[in-house]
Amino acid sequence: MNDAPLDPRLLMQAALDGELDAAGQLAFESRLADDPVLAKDYERLATLQRTLRRTFPREPAPAALRARVSALVGQPTASNTSVSRRSVLGMAAALAIGIGLGAAATDWALGPREPQLIDALVDGHRRAMLAGTPVDIASNDRHNVRPWFDARIAISPPAPDLAAHGFPLVGGRVEVIDGQPAPTLVYRIREHYVSVTALPTSSASIRRAPAAGFHVLAWQGSGFTFWAVSDADLEALEQFAAAFKAAEASSAEPPPR
Amino acid sequence: MTTDSDRRLFDEVVLPHLDDAYTFARWLTGNATDAEDVVQEACIRAMRGAHAFAGGSARAWLISIVRNTAFTWLARNRPKTLVLTDDLESAERASSNMPETATPETEAIARADAALLEAGVAALPAPFREALVLREFNGLSYREIAEATGVPVGTVMSRLARARALLIERIGKEMS
Numbered sequence: 269m270n271d272a273p274l275d276p277r278l279l280m281q282a283a284l285d286g287e288l289d290a291a292g293q294l295a296f297e298s299r300l301a302d303d304p305v306l307a308k309d310y311e312r313l314a315t316l317q318r319t320l321r322r323t324f325p326r327e328p329a330p331a332a333l334r335a336r337v338s339a340l341v342g343q344p345t346a347s348n349t350s351v352s353r354r355s356v357l358g359m360a361a362a363l364a365i366g367i368g369l370g371a372a373a374t375d376w377a378l379g380p381r382e383p384q385l386i387d388a389l390v391d392g393h394r395r396a397m398l399a400g401t402p403v404d405i406a407s408n409d410r411h412n413v414r415p416w417f418d419a420r421i422a423i424s425p426p427a428p429d430l431a432a433h434g435f436p437l438v439g440g441r442v443e444v445i446d447g448q449p450a451p452t453l454v455y456r457i458r459e460h461y462v463s464v465t466a467l468p469t470s471s472a473s474i475r476r477a478p479a480a481g482f483h484v485l486a487w488q489g490s491g492f493t494f495w496a497v498s499d500a501d502l503e504a505l506e507q508f509a510a511a512f513k514a515a516e517a518s519s520a521e522p523p524p525r
Numbered sequence: 526m527t528t529d530s531d532r533r534l535f536d537e538v539v540l541p542h543l544d545d546a547y548t549f550a551r552w553l554t555g556n557a558t559d560a561e562d563v564v565q566e567a568c569i570r571a572m573r574g575a576h577a578f579a580g581g582s583a584r585a586w587l588i589s590i591v592r593n594t595a596f597t598w599l600a601r602n603r604p605k606t607l608v609l610t611d612d613l614e615s616a617e618r619a620s621s622n623m624p625e626t627a628t629p630e631t632e633a634i635a636r637a638d639a640a641l642l643e644a645g646v647a648a649l650p651a652p653f654r655e656a657l658v659l660r661e662f663n664g665l666s667y668r669e670i671a672e673a674t675g676v677p678v679g680t681v682m683s684r685l686a687r688a689r690a691l692l693i694e695r696i697g698k699e700m701s
Contacts, residue, residue: 277690278679278682278686280686281682282667285660285685287666308631312628312693315634315635316634316689316693317661319637319642320642320661321661324661326548326662329546329547329564330547330557333543333561334543336565337540337543337564337565337568340568341536395562398565404602
């Protein structure tokens with residue numbers, strides 16, 4: 269301790285937290301012995317500290333979190349600079365898309381931006397599923413979901429009611445794609461979730477892409493390109509997309525301005 | 526760019542402090558699910574920035590990343606819970622001239638239950654809360670807290686004093 273007189277309230281913290289050197293601690297203890305009011309205050313602080321620590325013992329990080337985090341670095345390093353953003357499956361997904369491209373380039377003709385876009389979409393879907401919170405607003409009523417998007421990010425994509433087709437609406441969340449907030453609807457396909465992200469229409473030429481455990485489908489309507497990501501099987505996802513397209517077209521919503 | 530040395534650094538610098546990262550995130554976000562999200566995102570950021578780690582306390586470095594991540598994560602996902610930076614200064618001023626009210630007996634403090642304590646910690650202004658959490662639940666030294674939160678050691682000390690005084694005052698009120 270230096271010679272500057274220290275506010276006794278601060279000195280008490282330092283003593284309590286073992287931050288005083290031996291000489292400072294000695295001086296403090298002799299001060300406590302002479303000053304019953306200070307001693308009482310100090311006792312309160314010490315009791316608070318003991319009580320807090322006893323009441324909230326350290327909780328280790330959940331094993332599942334540790335496993336996920338370890339997996340982030342457990343993978344062989346790829347040369348891609350953005351690899352660190354992806355989880356294990358994300359990396360595998362990127363790989364699968366890459367291989368698929370080579371095998372059937374005519375079928376998918378991806379634009380230069382789109383592999384990253386798909387990674388971002390798959391990442392977002394995966395993160396939402398892993399976190400156990402697939403939606404920020406949970407509602408099976410599109411009349412709740414749309415205003416929520418509108419109020420939050422001033423974009424409100426069509427959210428057709430597909431319950432009759434066996435695809436109930438679960439809710440919505442906001443993804444950040446390319447630095448922009450993007451409304452994402454979440455539906456159920458049997459026991460699977462499907463995330464449908466509405467992006468301003470681009471010249472999306474991709475129709476579908478397999479991605480290790482996930483399928484990605486894109487279609488256009490109402491001035492948006494809809495990107496659906498799900499681990500449901502492709503056939504079910506295509507049925508979903510067809511139902512979505514049909515319902516959305518028939519509701520004849522005006523394109524967003 | 527992820528290199529082998531980045532990964533080694535991640536293994537040596539980040540993973541050993543995962544429990545601390547989680548504990549801290551748990552108190553910042555207020556629930557386990559959000560905490561896992563924040564920690565996962567923080568680890569991704571840490572991995573990207575591992576080469577920038579310039580020594581010092583690895584734990585404080587990771588905690589500072591968790592702190593920044595939690596801030597942006599909360600802003601994005603839980604905007605209502607976010608305390609704006611402006612509030613921090615006024616909170617600090619407001620509580621500096623806190624009136625001395627009836628202080629509880631030590632027995633009352635010892636009897637305070639988890640719900641009361643948790644609510645008390647959660648209600649603290651953010652800068653006081655993070656100093657207290659890092660000290661009591663993460664066991665960081667003043668120097669580490671200063672490093673992790675970017676303030677001088679003297680400020681850490683006064684924030685701890687305020688945090689503890691506010692908690693004791695609250696216990697006094699609730700248990701009288």
